[in-house]
Amino acid sequence: MEKARLIARGAEAHIYLIEDWHGFRAVAKVRVSKPYRVRELDTIIRARRTKLEAYFLYKVKRYGVPTPTVLHVDLHNATIIMEYVEGILLREHLLRTPDEDAVEQLGSLAALLHTHSIVHGDLTTSNAIFSDEQVVLFDFGLAKSAVTVEDFGVDVLLFKRSLLSVHFKYFNELFEAFIRGYQRVAGKNRTNTVLKKVSEIERRGRYVSRELR
Ligand SMILES: Nc1ncnc2c1ncn2[C@@H]1O[C@H](COP(=O)(O)OP(=O)(O)O)[C@@H](O)[C@H]1O
Ligand SMILES: [Mg+2]
Known part of the structure; x- marks a missing residue:
């Protein structure tokens, strides 16, 4: 090379x-x-x-x-x-501007994956590039075909935790935007089912380690 x-x-x-x-x-x-x-x-x-x-x-x-x-x-x-995707890492973009529209897009992309029975496996703002007002998703090294609500819940929980750790200040607005985008694609019922699962996993206190998968 x-x-x-x-x-x-x-x-x-x-x-x-x-x-x-x-x-x-x-x-x-x-x-x-x-x-x-x-x-x-x-x-x-x-x-x-x-x-x-x-x-x-x-x-x-x-x-x-x-x-x-x-x-x-x-x-x-x-x-x-x-x-090569031109643009700025979504993480950096959000640190500059708490851009709800970008996170809403990411929510829709997550739902698109989930409605096709796929989970990303490492859904964080470091694995998306904001390019020309569009969110481009990459790093599918931990992606898998999935069908259980638990799998979808884990994907959403990973994203939630990444927002909490990096974009803490605007966490509420940004997570709401993500859910809005998700619901636009997955619909209200599916979204609520996944969110319930997220709370359940959080309650169980079982956190997914990237290393284990
Ligand atoms: N197609 C691409 N276009 C532009 N930058 C990229 C591309 N793929 C990866 N990168 C850059 O490389 C970094 C690491 O890539 P990633 O696929 O997430 O690897 P890792 O599995 O090590 O996390 C990304 O955060 C991004 O900055
Ligand atoms: Mg990565």
Whole structure:
């Protein structure tokens, strides 16, 4: 990968910006090995997550969820080459402006996923880019097909907790906006069922650790 510049280093992947990938401005998401994992297992896990992430990035686009277009997948090197999304991380955007409209959009996108029996798995304001007034969702490495209300509730709870930790000051307005967007797509009944589940999980005090999934 020539002329690739490291732009982000996450817990499991490095993100490189490639200025000219066959004419596209692209990003390479490279899953790196974890020294504490057995090598064979590590290779399998990285390939599996890469494959799943590319699959969901592609699949949910058809449901109307804006995602970076996948340009190339290299399972051997646990790498996805995808469109570089111009814009600002939703997290940063919200820290500047408590933009209810943007969060409402994200709520609708979450509901779109859920009504197609998919959960994102890591729904936070760090996994969305505000681009041209539009919210683009990415980082589907923990996404899965899901059907239970519990799965949907966990997705919403993760988002709620991320709002609480990062955007505490405007939490109420922003979470309400998220629910508004969610309800617009999922309808009142479904939304209430999911919200009830969120409260139930909170009461049980069972928090989902990213590491466990
Ligand atoms: N397609 C993309 N376009 C622009 N920036 C991206 C893109 N994909 C990832 N990034 C940047 O890289 C960071 C980490 O990417 P992400 O997929 O969330 O990796 P991780 O699984 O390590 O969290 C993002 O927060 C974002 O800043
Ligand atoms: Mg991420």
